[in-house]
Amino acid sequence: MNVLLVGSGGREHALAWKIAQSEQLQKLFVAPGSDSIATLPHTNCIDIGATDCQALVNFAKDNNIDLVIIGPEQPLAEGLADLCIKHNINVFGPTQQAAQLEASKIFAKNIMLEAGIPTANSQSFTNLSSINDYLKQASYPLVIKADGLAAGKGVAVCQTQIAAMDFASSIFEEQKFGTAGAKALVEECLIGRECSILGITDGKTIRLLESAQDHKRLKDNDQGPNTGGMGAYSPSPIFTPSLKEKVLAHVFQPLLTTLQKKNIPYCGIIYAGIMVTHDAFYVLEFNARFGDPETQVILPRLDSDILDLFMHAVDGTLAHADIRWKNEAALTIVMASKGYPESSEKGIPIEGLETKLTNAIVFHAGTKKVEEQWQTNGGRVLAVTSIAPNLAQARATGYENVKHITFAGSQTRSDIGKDI
Ligand code: AMP
Ligand code: GLY
Numbered sequence: 001m002n003v004l005l006v007g008s009g010g011r012e013h014a015l016a017w018k019i020a021q022s023e024q025l026q027k028l029f030v031a032p033g034s035d036s037i038a039t040l041p042h043t044n045c046i047d048i049g050a051t052d053c054q055a056l057v058n059f060a061k062d063n064n065i066d067l068v069i070i071g072p073e074q075p076l077a078e079g080l081a082d083l084c085i086k087h088n089i090n091v092f093g094p095t096q097q098a099a100q101l102e103a104s105k106i107f108a109k110n111i112m113l114e115a116g117i118p119t120a121n122s123q124s125f126t127n128l129s130s131i132n133d134y135l136k137q138a139s140y141p142l143v144i145k146a147d148g149l150a151a152g153k154g155v156a157v158c159q160t161q162i163a164a165m166d167f168a169s170s171i172f173e174e175q176k177f178g179t180a181g182a183k184a185l186v187e188e189c190l191i192g193r194e195c196s197i198l199g200i201t202d203g204k205t206i207r208l209l210e211s212a213q214d215h216k217r218l219k220d221n222d223q224g225p226n227t228g229g230m231g232a233y234s235p236s237p238i239f240t241p242s243l244k245e246k247v248l249a250h251v252f253q254p255l256l257t258t259l260q261k262k263n264i265p266y267c268g269i270i271y272a273g274i275m276v277t278h279d280a281f282y283v284l285e286f287n288a289r290f291g292d293p294e295t296q297v298i299l300p301r302l303d304s305d306i307l308d309l310f311m312h313a314v315d316g317t318l319a320h321a322d323i324r325w326k327n328e329a330a331l332t333i334v335m336a337s338k339g340y341p342e343s344s345e346k347g348i349p350i351e352g353l354e355t356k357l358t359n360a361i362v363f364h365a366g367t368k369k370v371e372e373q374w375q376t377n378g379g380r381v382l383a384v385t386s387i388a389p390n391l392a393q394a395r396a397t398g399y400e401n402v403k404h405i406t407f408a409g410s411q412t413r414s415d416i417g418k419d420i
Helices: 010-019 053-062 073-077 080-086 105-115 128-137 161-172 241-261 295-301 306-315 391-402
Strands: 002-007 027-032 043-045 067-070 122-125 142-146 155-158 184-188 193-201 206-208 217-219 223-226 231-234 268-276 281-287 329-336 360-364 367-370 373-376 380-388
Touching: 002 010, 002 053, 010 027, 010 295, 010 306, 010 360, 010 380, 027 053, 053 080, 067 080, 067 306, 073 080, 105 122, 105 184, 105 241, 105 281, 122 128, 128 161, 128 184, 142 161, 155 161, 161 184, 193 241, 193 306, 206 241, 231 295, 231 391, 241 268, 241 281, 295 329, 295 360, 295 380, 329 391, 360 391, 380 391
Parallel strands: 002 027, 002 067, 027 043
Antiparallel strands: 122 184, 142 155, 142 184, 193 206, 193 268, 217 223, 231 329, 268 281, 329 380, 360 380, 367 373
């Protein structure tokens, strides 16, 4: 098969790494990819941006692409899958309408209410004065979410009215999130433990992938601002077989039924961010794609051929797919650049990438190679994944492994997987 993978981050490096191992792969093209992705076998990076939908489709037609796989949320929200379908190109990734599950938190909330999926109580707002009126009489803590895509940064857990009003004004007055902040949700704050549950679906059948736990806050002990994710591990011990059954019955099945009822087809990954409280669980968000950095711990554990799985989803035969997992644990530690998540420092030399690490895969999220020297080139720079028979060992090996890689200003949490 000739495959076109869209994206360039750590998640796409993990996807490309796994796709490159498929026996069915002839050639993998990655748009735009990265210097590290380009080093994978059978892989070429092409200079087309991830949201340049027409150019991507033209490339797919000109190069006999058998399958387009869409990594990030932006091209999904912009309708890349729709354009592929229009041109009869196989595509793994939902249509623009289906991707609203991620691209609009209010759309997702309405679907959850219609489907009876457990989720936090909430109210939506379209301007500063009405949200402020609400915030003045609300009880705290509460959560404010910009409606649209904000790279994981559009959500604030607010302990006080002052903090809430500040965040509301960053959405509606400063317009920090642009049109993604044209609307906002205020949600009750849930206390519990989170895990990320990803399922692959053809719109009729959903098959859950192994669970993962992300660490979204920048600093240890879940302090500091929300980020795209500072580390992750798989499996998540809180995702017990009984919770898995409940999540299938009360989240994914009703979600698929509701999408079908609304004539919204869905081929791709559905990611549910779940909060498990002492006696219940709630969906915090849906994503319409693989998680980043969850993918960097889930895919190393997948034993099956990933292209086989993707083709089952495209063909509507997922019920028959053979999905096998390795009985191992994986833990990834993100190394972010100075200033992240507000900004990022580019061009800083990275040392130690040639070191032979123990049972590790170093996924590059934001790097480039300049005259044989790897440099930082984004907010999240590396996701160092370590694999071991169990999580405690993966964590111990992981923290030994990251010691060998250094760059000025690097930010790393020291408690990834500490709560296992
Ligand atoms: P989201 O993008 O909606 O998943 O939100 C990002 C992060 O904010 C989540 O991973 C949680 O850590 C936190 N969060 C979101 N919604 C809530 C909520 N209702 N209660 C408590 N924390 C939340
Ligand atoms: N790691 C969270 C996300 O991918 O949205």
